[in-house]
Amino acid sequence: MDFKRIQWIFLLIFVAIDVFLGLQWYQGIQFDTVDTVGSTSVLKEMQGDDISFKRPSDKVGEGFYIAGQDGPEFTAHMENLRGLSTSYNSSTRTLTAQLGDKKRFKLNFDNPQRTLDHFIRGSQNVLHGDEYVFSEELSQMDKHEIVYVQVVPSGKVYDSSGEVHFKLDDDGYVSGYTQTYVSQPKILREKTPTISEEKALTWLYQYNQIPNNTTVLWTKLAYTKLLDVNNTTVYVPTWFFGLRTNNSDNVRIKRINAFTGTIVKDTPQKVNIVNELQEKEVIK
Amino acid sequence: MPNKDARVVKKFGVFSQYILPTSLVLVIIISLTFTWLIWTNPAHFNKNANENTTSAGPAQLSARALTDIYSPSQIIHTDGNQNQKLLFDQKINVINEVIKDMKVWHFDKVKPIKKVTAKEYGETLNQEDAVILNYPDSIAGGLLNDIFNQQLTINGNVEFNRILVPLGEQLDKIYLLNDANFAIYEIDINAGNTNAIMQTIKQVKTAIPVAEQLYHQHVLLNYPNEISLKQYSYLQNKQSQHLFLNALFNNGSNGNFKTRKTTAATSYEEGNNRRVSFDNKTGAVDYQSFSGTKGGTSLNNALRQGFNDLLSIGVPLDNTRYFETNNANDSFVYRTYVEGFPIFNQTRYGTVRLSYENPGTEHAMFSQYSLQVPLPNNQAAVKLESSPEVIQKLATVGVGVSKIEDMQIGYEWQTDPSSDMVVNLRPVWYIEISNKWKRLDQWVQKD
Structure with a gap:
């Protein structure tokens, strides 16, 4: 009888062990399909921290360093604009335009680009307007603003130096816009592989940039300003993540340099080597 | 009734007499199976490995993969007329595209x-209608599987430095070539065609005429015409000593190292196992470790180990490529490339030199300085002599073509005299004679 009881106890214990091991094994194979070793368990860890996101792609992309000028050159043909009052701020390098009363128009909030695409392409409305495209992600940031971003070789500029922001009043009328523009964007160096979306996301998490209870709303690979040198700005491919903490409505944007995997700082590095570079050119 | 009860008990007794031990054996077997499954499942090991890197911080992670290096x-x-052209295009990474096609x-x-x-x-090497992918020096056949996503069984002693793809009508074979011993291997290809490669090649904008030429016992890439190449400028980055110490001394966890400072150099020692010294003037770093268990047995393993060591050093690996090995296959040089050409003079050896000359030791030489961001510049292009002129020039100082081990167009790393933040890269001929790379003018000046 005692022996039988021992057998029963053993049976129960082993059933419990089996259940435990089974669970362990199941969790182990769950992410087995993905080949990138490190990222998978980090993604699991993120889910554990109540961070929700769409499964990121592990494909590497390609991109360039791009140089351009974001000075006032683009405002040279301001006389082409009609029905607008304009002013240029040379410290922020921003053109501000107010639409005259006749020119104001109402926007359909669900589909703002339908009307605006037409407007922005008119050369009497926006300078170089045909070089901008609608950005759904950035337009979600502020109810009173619709954002268009500039298209440069092989990508878009998601940076305050190449955007048009349309201002909306409370009734949904477009009252004006601010514009920045990158002149003569050109490719600096050969095409170089970028890190994958998956790597960028997991690294952002590992840099402690994604708080718990956060939703990753959108991800985007676009250009951002890295460096001001001379009168030239250098742009680098960057992974953008739109984050929203679950207890607030604010969307915050985090950026990872897609070449080096480092965090892109809010203020780009300014380098003053202008004189040296110019001197050298004189000597040569 | 009691009789009946007793019968039930008795029946149940019989039942449990067999069932209980059997199920006990069964659950034990199940638990053993699960244990075995868990132990053999690589995902669990990866998980552990990854937890280590997480604690070490993202610095351990790399933006570059083995196949990039x-x-x-x-x-x-x-x-079709055996004319060879070096392909390059700023907007298409030609090599990556062709590899993707393959x-x-x-x-x-x-x-x-x-x-x-x-x-x-x-x-x-000169066969008509072909594409050749070149390495600067031999690599292990085993890396082929990584680069082309294949599961080919390759003998450990296969080494190659060129992959030749015939572009004829029918594709059934490609070739691996090794300049070091004139070995050729053929690989059977199934389910492949060269249409995609042809498409890629058609898009390429820059094609420099060249010729792979056999001189006595070695092959040199000949540029029959003089060529002009742009100069480049980069913003220079200096990584702190602290950063390297963290990476090299296991996160500096015990902080238990001796520091010795002189005007020329700063060196740190951790016990008798690890030593790193920084040249205060040039930023050159010399790291030695005697604690390793590495037995760099084959070239394949050594190159893989090399990649891991590159990661653990923590130097930026953008555009860094494997450049060469020595005769004993225990010392490896990696260089940064710009627009398809290697950079020289970053340190005396290259971007990084790794040596495993004695079993269990690792010796790494690299620099605190690296290229950070390209800068726009308007400097004039530099014209370089054609290869025949270079060979001619060397001949005038008594260096015959048979002594030239290799010659390459490279970019010379020059710190800008007026700003220590800027590096200028100037194209120049580099010649390797008796295992030393020097500028053409340095060889010519010598005598």
Whole structure:
């Protein structure tokens, strides 16, 4: 009888062990399909921290360093604009335009680009307007603003130096816009592989940039300003993540340099080597 | 009734007499099976490995993969008249595109071609209608599987520095060539065609005329015409000593190291196992470790180990490629490339030199300085002599062509005299004679 009881106890214990091991094994194979070793368990860890996101792609992309000028050159043909009052701020390098009363128009909030695409392409409305495209992600940031971003070789500029922001009043009328523009964007160096979306996301998490209870709303690979040198700005491919903490409505944007995997700082590095570079050119 | 009860008990007794032990054995077997499954499942090991890197911080992670470092550095197209052209395009990464085109093929079997003479080797190299992917030095055959996503069984002693793809009507074979011993291996290709490669080549904008030429016992890439190349400027980055110490001394966890400072150098020692010294003036770093268990047995393993060590050092690996090894295959040089050409003079050796000369030791030489961001510049292009002129020049100082081990166009790293933040890269001929790379003018000046 005692022996039988021992057998029963053993049976129960082993059933419990089996259940435990089974669970362990199941969790182990769950992410087995993905080949990138490190990222998978980090993604699991993120889910554990109540961070929700769409499964990121592990494909590497390609991109360039791009140089351009974001000075006032683009405002040279301001006389082409009609029905607008304009002013240029040379410290922020921003053109501000107010639409005259006749020119104001109402926007359909669900589909703002339908009307605006037409407007922005008119050369009497926006300078170089045909070089901008609608950005759904950035337009979600502020109810009173619709954002268009500039298209440069092989990508878009998601940076305050190449955007048009349309201002909306409370009734949904477009009252004006601010514009920045990158002149003569050109490719600096050969095409170089970028890190994958998956790597960028997991690294952002590992840099402690994604708080718990956060939703990753959108991800985007676009250009951002890295460096001001001379009168030239250098742009680098960057992974953008739109984050929203679950207890607030604010969307915050985090950026990872897609070449080096480092965090892109809010203020780009300014380098003053202008004189040296110019001197050298004189000597040569 | 009691009788009946007793019968039930008795029946149940019989039942439990067999069932209980059987199920006990069963659950034990199940638990053993699960244990075995968990132990053999690589995902669990990865998980552990990853937890280590997480605690070490993202610095341990790399933006670059093994296949970036061991990617071919040149691509040459031979047309129907045996004219060879070096392909380059700023907007298309030609080498990556061609590799992508080849990844969808199935590599079937590899076998050596017997008794290849130097002449036959030269002929194969110049065969019409082909694409050649070049490495600056031999790599292990085993890396082929990583680069092209294949599961080919390759003998450990297969080494190669060129991959030749015939672009004829029907694709059934590609070739691996090794300049060091004139070995040729052929690989059977299933389910492949060259249409995608042809498309890629057609888009390429820059094609520099070249010729792979056999001189006595070695092959040199000949530029029959003088060529002009742009100069580049980069913003320079200096990584702190602290950063390297963290990476090299296991996160500096015990902080238990001796520091010795002189005006020339700062050195740190951790016990008798690790030593690193920084040249205060040049930023050159010399790291030695005696605690390793590494037995760099084959070239394949050594190159893989090399990649891991590159990661753990923590130098930026953008555009860094494997450049060369020594005769003993225990010392490896990696260089940064710009627009398809290697950079010289970053340190005396290259971007990083790794040596495993004695078993269990690792010796790494690298620099605190690295290229950070390209800067726009308007400097004039530099004209370089044609190869025949270079050979001619060397001949005038008594260096015959047979002494030239290798010659390459490279970019010379020059710190800008007026700003220590800027590096200028100037194209110049580099010649390797008795295992030393020097500028052409340095060799010519010598005598």
